[in-house]
Amino acid sequence: MAQANIELLTPASRAEIDTWVAKYPPERKQSAVMAALRIAQDQNAGWLTTELMDAVAAYLGMTPIAVYEVATFYSMYQLEPVGRHKINVCTNISCLLRGSEDVVKHLQQRLGIKLGETTADGRYTLKEVECLGACVNAPVAQIARQYYEQLTPELIDRIIDGLE
């Protein structure tokens, strides 16, 4: 196995990871792996390469396999390239009852892709997600860190028009 290159994590990423490491007992750096993977993903256009995961493992003193286990278990980590804007649409029960099927249909038409796909220009990824926990404002979607609630086709158009 090639030596993991910690330098793949930018100085800013490493500094940010350090603030998370500091939240746990000194001998429990592994607790920061979830934050570290999020930070590594954010510095790499929203997805994790094996090399980045190896860098996280080396930085936190973990075995690579322990990091892969975490990266493959949680749904917010992406192990393949994603569009610049990842649109996470909830289709679970409360959203379903309030029209998430129409939301999905509209997004698919507007972007010309299906759930789970990325547009050819790399701008958008459409992802179905499980309950986002904003059920009283259904239907709901999340883009980056922002929730968008009580979605209608018109609102979706305005949101997409407003993305860079």
Added chain:
Amino acid sequence: MANDVCFRTLHLEQPWTLDSYRSVGGYSVWEKILKEKTAPDSIIAELKTSALRGRGGAGFPTGLKWSFMPRNVEGQKYVVCNSDEGEPGTCKDRDILRYNPHQLVEGMAIAGYTMGASKGYNYIRGEFWEPYERFQAAIEEARAAGLLGRNIMGSGIDFDIDVHLGAGAYVCGEETALLESLEGKKGQPRFKPPFPASYGLYGRPTTINNTESLASVPVILQHGGQWFLELGKPNNGGTKLFSVSGHVNKPGNYEVPMGLPFADLLELAGGVWKGHKLKAVIPGGSSTPVLPAEIAMGMTMDYDSISKAGSMLGAGSVIVMDETTCMVGVLARLSHFYFEESCGQCTPCREGTGWLARMVHRIEHGEGRQEDLDLLVQAASQIEGHTICALGDAAAMPVKSFIKHYRDEFQYHIDHKKCMV
């Protein structure tokens, strides 16, 4: 409308600030404890009087849970708050974090003092960035005000809080999966026993409480356990946050007294939308059994009444369905959810949730077979009770209750290859 407990700052301009929280008596309990070194046993006794029960879904008495912590054991002990809110239909903790984060900080501090823990973690689901920022800001405000940290206000008492952010996994709402996740691992539930009170985070004594449970504590101690109990009814003390979603005119989080008739809660939420008739209600989140309208209309919103009606109060997540709802379609979506979220550790759940999802899916899409209905119930029963954690039961219960109450709709899908509604 109540808003007496977790939402007591909600009427204020910026309800999440320290000043707002102070203006309703916030931190007065914590300061009194720091000054008087209140006997931990008397705090636990007050909680027992209040009949506060775990608001995350299980309904276990909070005072009793706290009494299990070996507070005099040497070494590090932990208090962990479960803000991994992910049960479909549930979004109350999100609003506590966004609108009243200081009350949760105070509740965690009191919990730490009572159980001899100097460190607390709040596990917030990774999608909740805005709630995380609000809560983090509250921690920092509290530290700056000298309400958290070492030797707080010269009392000799240490307590501090940090946030741990999840990354998308429903199962981490299960308390031992949450601990695994906090340790930086896959969120796979642990065998119990040992229970977290003896072997919890990093193998140390730990108590895990839901956000709403912990946020209720300061108010209970400020006004007394008896006061809280009397807000609700015996064995079902206090108010409760109900997330009312689905086919109502005014979906929302409503903080109302335990024991409120369901019909009144439905009215608060503006009634069934579009002038439609009520068909069914899931009273406590997607894992709790569905109830037909006529049963739901006769129950009151508390643990005992909903249990008598054949379901559970759960996390207080009331999902309302009108007469146009296809129950096969709803169950198909729920079964898909449990299949997606099974952690894969236990064979009955890993394989069984796939069976359930595939069978309900094929019934919905006109490919169901006559024997599928019995097979579904059989498969659900093979999961139930045969797994480490409750996710397996949570997958099985909707299947059994939907088929029990709406068997004719499933039969119609099988016979006519289409929906009857």
